Amino acid sequence: MSSGTENDQFYSFDESDSSSIELYESHNTSEFTIHGLVFPKLISVTSQDSEFDINEDEDGVDTIYEGMLDAPLTKNNKRILCEGSVPNLSYECLTTKGIFERMLQRVDHLQPIFAIPSADILILLQHYDWNEERLLEVWTEKMDELLVELGLSTTANIKKDNDYNSHFREVEFKNDFTCIICCDKKDTETFALECGHEYCINCYRHYIKDKLHEGNIITCMDCSLALKNEDIDKVMGHPSSSKLMDSSIKSFVQKHNRNYKWCPFADCKSIVHLRDTSSLPEYTRLHYSPFVKCNSFHRFCFNCGFEVHSPADCKITTAWVKKARKESEILNWVLSHTKECPKCSVNIEKNGGCNHMVCSSCKYEFCWICEGPWAPHGKNFFQCTMYKNNEDNKSKNPQDANKTLKKYTFYYRLFNEHEVSAKLDWNLGQTLGTKVHALQERIGISWIDGQFLSESLKVLNEGRTVLKWSFAVAYYSDASHNLTKIFVDNQMLLANAVESLSELLQIKTPEVIMKRRPEFYNKAGYVENRTTALMECGRELLCKGICKAAE
Amino acid sequence: MAVEEGGCVTKRLQNELLQLLSSTTESISAFPVDDNDLTYWVGYITGPKDTPYSGLKFKVSLKFPQNYPFHPPMIKFLSPMWHPNVDKSGNICLDILKEKWSAVYNVETILLSLQSLLGEPNNRSPLNAVAAELWDADMEEYRKKVLACYEEIDDY
Numbered sequence: 204m205s206s207g208t209e210n211d212q213f214y215s216f217d218e219s220d221s222s223s224i225e226l227y228e229s230h231n232t233s234e235f236t237i238h239g240l241v242f243p244k245l246i247s248v249t250s251q252d253s254e255f256d257i258n259e260d261e262d263g264v265d266t267i268y269e270g271m272l273d274a275p276l277t278k279n280n281k282r283i284l285c286e287g288s289v290p291n292l293s294y295e296c297l298t299t300k301g302i303f304e305r306m307l308q309r310v311d312h313l314q315p316i317f318a319i320p321s322a323d324i325l326i327l328l329q330h331y332d333w334n335e336e337r338l339l340e341v342w343t344e345k346m347d348e349l350l351v352e353l354g355l356s357t358t359a360n361i362k363k364d365n366d367y368n369s370h371f372r373e374v375e376f377k378n379d380f381t382c383i384i385c386c387d388k389k390d391t392e393t394f395a396l397e398c399g400h401e402y403c404i405n406c407y408r409h410y411i412k413d414k415l416h417e418g419n420i421i422t423c424m425d426c427s428l429a430l431k432n433e434d435i436d437k438v439m440g441h442p443s444s445s446k447l448m449d450s451s452i453k454s455f456v457q458k459h460n461r462n463y464k465w466c467p468f469a470d471c472k473s474i475v476h477l478r479d480t481s482s483l484p485e486y487t488r489l490h491y492s493p494f495v496k497c498n499s500f501h502r503f504c505f506n507c508g509f510e511v512h513s514p515a516d517c518k519i520t521t522a523w524v525k526k527a528r529k530e531s532e533i534l535n536w537v538l539s540h541t542k543e544c545p546k547c548s549v550n551i552e553k554n555g556g557c558n559h560m561v562c563s564s565c566k567y568e569f570c571w572i573c574e575g576p577w578a579p580h581g582k583n584f585f586q587c588t589m590y591k592n593n594e595d596n597k598s599k600n601p602q603d604a605n606k607t608l609k610k611y612t613f614y615y616r617l618f619n620e621h622e623v624s625a626k627l628d629w630n631l632g633q634t635l636g637t638k639v640h641a642l643q644e645r646i647g648i649s650w651i652d653g654q655f656l657s658e659s660l661k662v663l664n665e666g667r668t669v670l671k672w673s674f675a676v677a678y679y680s681d682a683s684h685n686l687t688k689i690f691v692d693n694q695m696l697l698a699n700a701v702e703s704l705s706e707l708l709q710i711k712t713p714e715v716i717m718k719r720r721p722e723f724y725n726k727a728g729y730v731e732n733r734t735t736a737l738m739e740c741g742r743e744l745l746c747k748g749i750c751k752a753a754e
Numbered sequence: 755m756a757v758e759e760g761g762c763v764t765k766r767l768q769n770e771l772l773q774l775l776s777s778t779t780e781s782i783s784a785f786p787v788d789d790n791d792l793t794y795w796v797g798y799i800t801g802p803k804d805t806p807y808s809g810l811k812f813k814v815s816l817k818f819p820q821n822y823p824f825h826p827p828m829i830k831f832l833s834p835m836w837h838p839n840v841d842k843s844g845n846i847c848l849d850i851l852k853e854k855w856s857a858v859y860n861v862e863t864i865l866l867s868l869q870s871l872l873g874e875p876n877n878r879s880p881l882n883a884v885a886a887e888l889w890d891a892d893m894e895e896y897r898k899k900v901l902a903c904y905e906e907i908d909d910y
Contacts, residue, residue: 383858384766384823384857384858385762385765385766386765386766386768386769386770387762387765400858406762406824406857409762409824410824410857413821413824413825424856424857424858425856425858
């Protein structure tokens with residue numbers, strides 16, 4: 204109980220801070236005035252999202268080069284809490300297929316310059332990681348050497364007999380052929396390049412199959428002569444070279460991960476290409492994060508790969524996630540809110556910090572931690588040995604360890620509760636389509652008029668996400684600082700606003716929804732304002748060093 | 755008509771064994787330890803003339819994976835070996851046993867490559883740094899180290 208009281212202070216309104224709070228709120232209120240109209244438009248507030256929208260304009264230069272494009276820079280119009288501002292990120296969203304199509308376009312574009320088959324240019328570009336400048340440079344210097352080096356030409360003097368030439372790079376049937384790879388003598392199809400190294404089709408397929416996943420140029424088994432994509436398709440009997448291209452592109456993305464990132468969401472195959480990385484250090488300095496959005500509308504941080512994590516920056520986010528993983532075993536255990544009575548299986552909700560439980564149904568007394576009977580635990584402030592052992596293992600000073608665990612448990616529980624609520628809100632979104640459809644059917648409003656529900660849900664989701672990560676910021680902040688207390692008050696305001704909007708979205712009757720439409724606008728606008736205020740307050744904590752991850 | 759991987763490796767290794775038995779090269783030899791298990795061999799290498807290993811014999815093990823010859827065998831020195839590219843456990847750093855492997859290589863070419871490695875170490879990526887230094891600095895001392903490390907093969 205005492206720990207509960209202690210923690211409640213974080214959420215209590217302190218009279219002595221009222222003037223600071225009023226000043227801060229007044230500052231924000233002047234920026235986001237809500238009009239008293241009956242059907243007001245939802246106020247368009249500058250948010251993180253608008254900065255990172257994908258550019259609609261197509262650039263004239265069609266290339267995936269690093270730093271080849273001049274990114275259009277637009278200054279951030281938001282109020283600045285400290286020196287400097289960050290430009291909008293210039294990025295695009297691609298798929299491996301999209302990248303491959305772009306590669307083929309470049310090959311076609313370069314073909315007149317190189318005057319060699321397109322399939323050969325593809326191999327040259329693959330070798331130089333699609334760095335056209337570098338390739339052209341080397342090509343100018345040592346054209347013939349390059350072709351030999353990459354296995355596109357041979358110095359061997361091969362007869363130019365037409366009939367003889369036609370046998371190369373084709374699958375042929377041979378009788379009594381002895382393959383030196385499998386040492387089998389049989390009637391079989393075989394394959395060979397101009398080098399004359401001939402092997403049975405099964406061995407060649409086995410070899411190519413292994414190589415397709417490496418993303419490298421595939422050569423003859425006995426020399427450096429290269430197989431082209433059409434050769435691969437001939438040997439395998441179906442279009443397999445696309446698999447090689449996929450592997451090559453994945454390898455490319457891996458090598459250039461300063462500019463290319465896979466979308467981290469499960470099963471999403473999008474790649475975000477950041478054209479100009481020069482502004483990233485400024486994001487880090489000002490404790491902003493470079494959030495991007497893929498073609499499937501997944502938003503994530505380009506820097507650390509996590510979901511959108513405002514107001515936490517990447518450093519706080521990484522530290523928090525690392526800590527969460529480390530503590531998860533204890534916390535998943537400690538944070539269980541309800542358990543069945545070991546005796547009669549009635550659900551019991553735990554209240555307070557005491558582990559001595561009494562089932563209200565059958566009066567059985569047991570330990571909350573180990574669910575064993577309470578009698579052997581005795582009295583005199585005895586703690587369950589399981590819990591105690593965990594504490595002993597954590598630190599040499601049990602008292603400090605216990606204090607740390609309690610603080611972290613408090614913030615993790617809040618973080619987790621909003622994560623759970625966000626999932627419930629997501630389920631809520633599934634029913635919105637039904638509601639909008641019902642609105643159209645029964646009341647006859649247009650699709651556009653029903654959009655306020657979707658907009659409200661979007662605002663709610665963003666508010667929940669910011670609120671969730673704000674507890675990570677609070678955890679790493681100096682609790683005694685005034686600004687931290689203001690931050691905590693902002694958390695409370697946003698939490699209340701979010702719950703209020705969530706409650707409104709539970710309404711089922713279409714007629715009631717339409718009647719209360721002004722409330723949707725008002726509450727969504729308020730959530731948006733409080734979300735922005737919390738983000739800015741959190742960023743100020745970071746910029747001033749009040750919030751920092753301990754190393 | 756797909757060839758089973760196991761079948762491929764067996765036929766290949768049988769063929770290699772026949773070739774080795776009929777080979778006239780005296781400085782290398784190899785054969786399976788167990789007549790019923792073709793995937794584990796031991797090999798023997800004689801140190802090349804005019805090198806610090808001249809006159810010495812070394813024993814190696816060869817473990818063939820089921821996807822041999824598309825992947826290289828695992829080879830280790832069983833005899834104690836003092837060499838820049840061999841570590842204390844007998845592991846060997848040699849490019850043709852790793853990224854430069856090709857299915858056309860076989861036991862004979864591997865053992866001949868190891869033999870060449872004895873006379874021409876790759877000092878740019880040593881597993882035994884002291885040996886790499888001595889090779890360039892003091893061949894007499896290097897030879898002493900080799901002999902101090904050497905053990906006669908008792909089952910040859």
